[in-house]
Amino acid sequence: MQQILLLGHTHHDVGYTNSPRIIDRMHVRIVDHVLDLVDAHPGDGPDAFRWTFEVARPVLEFLRTASDADRERLRRGVASGRLAVTGGYLNMTQLLSEYEFDTSYDALAALADAGVPVRTEQHGDVNGTAWGSVPAMRRVGIDRLVMALNPDHGRAPFEQPTGFWWEGPDGDRVFTWLSTHYGFGEEWGIVDADVEEAERRILAFVEQLDARADYPYDTALVHAGNDNRWPTALFLEVVRHWNARHPELPMRTTTIDEALDVLEAQAVRADVPVVRGEWSDWWSHGHGSTAREVAVYREARSLALTAQATLALSELRGDGRPELATVLGYRRGPVRLRTRDEIARDTAEVDEQLLLFAEHTWGSWETYSKPHSTFSHSHWNGKAAMAYTAYDVARDLAVEGLFRVAAAGDPDAEHRSGVLVANPTGRNRVEPVTVEVKVGEKGVRMATALVAVPAFGTALVPVPAEPRLVGESTTIEAGAYRVTVDPRRGGVVSLIDTRTGRELLDPRSTHGLGAVLVDRVPADSTHPMVVRDPKDFHPDHPGPDFERSIGAGDASPVVRESADFVSIEWTTAAPTVPTATTTLRLYRDGDLIDLDVRLTKPEVFGPESIFVAFPFASDDPEFLLETAGAVYAADTEQLPDTSKDWYSIQHAVGVRGGGADVLWGAIDAPLVQVGGIHTGRWARKLEAGDGSVNSWLMNNLHFTNFQARQEGTGVYRYRFASRPGGVTHESVRAFGRDLLQPLQAREYAGPVAAVAPTLRVSPADRIAVELRQVPDGVRARLRNLGADALEATLEWTGDGVHVPGSPVPLAPHGVADVLLRRDAAPSSPVE
Incomplete structure (x- = not known):
C-alpha cells in the first residue's frame, strides 16, 4: 500500500x-x-x-x-x-x-x-x-x-x-x-x-x-x-x-x-x-414492512404519469371548455383549471415526494425496538406523508387532465355522459377498467368494463350494468380460460388455456392460485434472530424455519357475470389473516385475468410473512423480472451474491420454459419470491423447484428502522395472461409499462370533443412514450423497450402542432426526447 x-x-x-x-x-x-x-x-x-x-x-x-x-x-x-x-x-x-x-x-x-x-x-x-x-x-x-x-x-x-x-x-x-x-x-x-x-x-x-x-x-x-x-x-x-x-x-x-x-x-x-446484470438488493425485503403505503406510492406515480400525458395532450389539441365543478370535492371535477406554471409547480411537488418516499430510510433507529414510542409514530407519519402527498396532488392533476382532454380542441363539444376512459400511452389498448359509479342519490358501487381506447385517445362508454349473480359454483369459463376453484386449498386449482388445452397450474402444488399463505416462526424456535437479536436474520445464520398455514374456506364460491366478464369470488381465513376475499375475473374478449385479494389484516408483532401464491406449471422455469429500465433473468443475469431469495420488481414477471409461458404483474406490491418460497435460505444460486411466482405482500423480518408490527388491510391487485407464443424480455417490459400506466377511467358527464387529433408513434408496441409539458412545449420521451436498435416515427393527426422530422433513432434500450409545439401559443385556462 x-x-x-x-x-x-x-x-x-x-x-x-x-x-x-x-x-x-x-x-x-x-x-x-x-x-x-x-x-x-x-x-x-x-x-x-x-x-x-x-x-x-x-x-x-x-x-x-x-x-x-x-x-x-x-x-x-x-x-x-x-x-x-x-x-x-x-x-x-x-x-x-x-x-x-x-x-x-x-x-x-x-x-x-x-x-x-x-x-x-x-x-x-x-x-x-x-x-x-x-x-x-x-x-x-x-x-x-x-x-x-x-x-x-x-x-x-x-x-x-x-x-x-x-x-x-x-x-x-x-x-x-x-x-x-x-x-x-x-x-x-x-x-x-x-x-x-x-x-x-x-x-x-x-x-x-x-x-x-x-x-x-x-x-x-x-x-x-x-x-x-x-x-x-x-x-x-x-x-x-x-x-x-x-x-x-x-x-x-x-x-x-x-x-x-x-x-x-x-x-x-x-x-x-x-x-x-441486476444488483438485486437484500434489504428490499423492507418494502414489505409497510404494504399499504408502498401501494399508495405506486398508485401515485401511475397517476402522475397519466396526468402529465392528458395535460400535455390537452395543450397540443388546444383547450376546450371543460366541465367545472362548484364544490372542492373528492368525487367531483376541478373547480378551476391550473395555469401552466401551476401545473409545473404541482408536478414538481409530486416528483419530489415520490423520490423522498423511495429513499432508503423507512423509520427511525428505534422504530423496531420501540414501536409504540411517540417518536417512532411521528417519524413514520412524516415518511408516509410523502406517499400520501404524492398521491393527493397526482390524483388531482389526473382528474383535471381527464376533464381537460375530454373537451380539448372543441369549444362546442357536445355534453355526454358515461364512463370516460383515457389512454396515456402511445399504443392502442383493450383492457379492463374498474370505476366507481353512482347508485341513487348517495350510493356508489364499483363497475368493471372491458374498453378499447386508441393511442393517446379517449373513449366514452355506457355505465356498465351491475353484474348478475349467477349463483354458487366452483368453475367458470370465458374468453381464453376455464377456471376451477377449491376454497379448501385456498384458490384456483385448475386454470386451462382453452386455446391450447394446456393446464397452467402446477399439479404438485399443495395450494391454489390466489391462496393466502402465512409463514410464522415456531414458538419454540431457537434461531439466533428469535432468542438473541433480530439482526441475526442474516446469511451467517441460515433460517429460521417457518411454519406455513394456507388460507382456506368452506363456503362455496360465488359467480357473477356481465356483458364483459365472468367473475368468481371465494373467502378464506388463516392465522393472523381472519378474512381474505379473493375475486378472479375472466373477460369474454382478450386473454387477461385479473385477481384482487382483499385482506383483513390486524396488527401483529413478531416475525411473519404473508404471501399470495401463483403456482404456475413449469418443469424447467426461467423467470424474467422487470427492474427499472431493464428486464433480467433471475440468477443468470445478476451480480454475484446479490439477493436470490427475494426480488423487488417494478410490475412484471415472465415465466417461461418447460410448461406454461405466462406474463404476470403486481399492481400494488413489489416483492416476489420465484420458483418456491426461499425466506432464510440466503442462497447463492436460485434453486427454482417449480414455476411459482409468490407475491410477498408483508413481512417484519427486520431489526432497526422498519416497522415491527405487521398490518395492511386493503386490496392487492394482480393481472396475468398466458402467452402460448412465448415470453421475451421485451414483452415483460411492455406488460410492466401497461401496469405502470393503466387506462384512466371515471364516471363522467360533460363535454366530449367530436374530433380528437392525437399523436401517433411507431412501432408502438416496442416504444414507451411519456408526454410532459416543458417550458418550450411538450416533451415526448421515447424509450426503446428492447435490445435491438430501431427508428421511431411520430405523426400528429390534426393541424396546429409542429412535430420535428422523423425518424428518430433509438439505440438498444435507448432514450430520445422530441419536442412538440403548437403553432400558436397555448390558450389560457378557462375559469
Whole structure:
C-alpha cells in the first residue's frame, strides 16, 4: 500500500436519527456549514479540509435560495478540488421506476447551470440498485459509481472493498467501487478524532488489504462519516496524527471524485472484471414492512404519469371548455383549471415526494425496538406523508387532465355522459377498467368494463350494468380460460388455456392460485434472530424455519357475470389473516385475468410473512423480472451474491420454459419470491423447484428502522395472461409499462370533443412514450423497450402542432426526447 485517502462526508438519511421533517431541512444547512469549514481551513496540503456531498438533493435545495456569493463559494470549492457533489439524488431503494430515475437525473441540470460538474454517483447503506441505472447514469455523463454497502441482512457481490466494471443492458459501463461500509468512519473513531483508535483500526484495515491477492490497488479509501453527522474538521487530526506516525504510508484527505480518479486508473491497468446484470438488493425485503403505503406510492406515480400525458395532450389539441365543478370535492371535477406554471409547480411537488418516499430510510433507529414510542409514530407519519402527498396532488392533476382532454380542441363539444376512459400511452389498448359509479342519490358501487381506447385517445362508454349473480359454483369459463376453484386449498386449482388445452397450474402444488399463505416462526424456535437479536436474520445464520398455514374456506364460491366478464369470488381465513376475499375475473374478449385479494389484516408483532401464491406449471422455469429500465433473468443475469431469495420488481414477471409461458404483474406490491418460497435460505444460486411466482405482500423480518408490527388491510391487485407464443424480455417490459400506466377511467358527464387529433408513434408496441409539458412545449420521451436498435416515427393527426422530422433513432434500450409545439401559443385556462 502506498497511500491512504480519507473521505469526509455525512451519510444522508431522510430521517432515522431524527424526524424526516427535521433532517431534510438540516441537510440544506449542512451545505452552508461545509462552505464555512472550507473557508476556515484554507490550504491544499494532505490535511486540508476536503468534503463530498454524498447526494445531490441538499445542494440542489441550497442553490434554490443561495446568494450569488454563496453560489460562487460552492463553485470555487468544487473547481479547486476541495469539494465534490455526487449525482445520486438521494440514497435510493429499488422502488424507483425509470421515470423517477430520469426525474432525479434531470434535476442535475441545475448543478451544471451553477458551474458545478458532477462526475460520480455515491450510495451508502443500500445493498443494490437497478440494472437500468447504468444507462440512466451514462445519459447524464456519470460513469463512476460508489456503493458503500451495509452488510447487514445480505452479502456484497465481491469482497469489500474492490472495483469492477458494471455493464448495463445496453452495453455501456460504469466503473464501480464497492467500498466498505461508510459507518466505519464513526466506529473507528475517525469522525470524533479518537486518533489512537483510528490509527489502530486503519492499520489493521491496510494490513488486510495488503494480504489480499485480489486487491490490485496501492490505495486504501477510508470513510470519515456516519448517519446524518454534522460536519466538523475533527477528522483532520487523524490525518496529522497518522502522518506523524507513519511517514512511509502517507494519508491525505480526498473527495470522491479525486479518489475515483486514482482507483479507476489503477483498475484499468489491472484489467479488473466486467460483470453484467441486476444488483438485486437484500434489504428490499423492507418494502414489505409497510404494504399499504408502498401501494399508495405506486398508485401515485401511475397517476402522475397519466396526468402529465392528458395535460400535455390537452395543450397540443388546444383547450376546450371543460366541465367545472362548484364544490372542492373528492368525487367531483376541478373547480378551476391550473395555469401552466401551476401545473409545473404541482408536478414538481409530486416528483419530489415520490423520490423522498423511495429513499432508503423507512423509520427511525428505534422504530423496531420501540414501536409504540411517540417518536417512532411521528417519524413514520412524516415518511408516509410523502406517499400520501404524492398521491393527493397526482390524483388531482389526473382528474383535471381527464376533464381537460375530454373537451380539448372543441369549444362546442357536445355534453355526454358515461364512463370516460383515457389512454396515456402511445399504443392502442383493450383492457379492463374498474370505476366507481353512482347508485341513487348517495350510493356508489364499483363497475368493471372491458374498453378499447386508441393511442393517446379517449373513449366514452355506457355505465356498465351491475353484474348478475349467477349463483354458487366452483368453475367458470370465458374468453381464453376455464377456471376451477377449491376454497379448501385456498384458490384456483385448475386454470386451462382453452386455446391450447394446456393446464397452467402446477399439479404438485399443495395450494391454489390466489391462496393466502402465512409463514410464522415456531414458538419454540431457537434461531439466533428469535432468542438473541433480530439482526441475526442474516446469511451467517441460515433460517429460521417457518411454519406455513394456507388460507382456506368452506363456503362455496360465488359467480357473477356481465356483458364483459365472468367473475368468481371465494373467502378464506388463516392465522393472523381472519378474512381474505379473493375475486378472479375472466373477460369474454382478450386473454387477461385479473385477481384482487382483499385482506383483513390486524396488527401483529413478531416475525411473519404473508404471501399470495401463483403456482404456475413449469418443469424447467426461467423467470424474467422487470427492474427499472431493464428486464433480467433471475440468477443468470445478476451480480454475484446479490439477493436470490427475494426480488423487488417494478410490475412484471415472465415465466417461461418447460410448461406454461405466462406474463404476470403486481399492481400494488413489489416483492416476489420465484420458483418456491426461499425466506432464510440466503442462497447463492436460485434453486427454482417449480414455476411459482409468490407475491410477498408483508413481512417484519427486520431489526432497526422498519416497522415491527405487521398490518395492511386493503386490496392487492394482480393481472396475468398466458402467452402460448412465448415470453421475451421485451414483452415483460411492455406488460410492466401497461401496469405502470393503466387506462384512466371515471364516471363522467360533460363535454366530449367530436374530433380528437392525437399523436401517433411507431412501432408502438416496442416504444414507451411519456408526454410532459416543458417550458418550450411538450416533451415526448421515447424509450426503446428492447435490445435491438430501431427508428421511431411520430405523426400528429390534426393541424396546429409542429412535430420535428422523423425518424428518430433509438439505440438498444435507448432514450430520445422530441419536442412538440403548437403553432400558436397555448390558450389560457378557462375559469
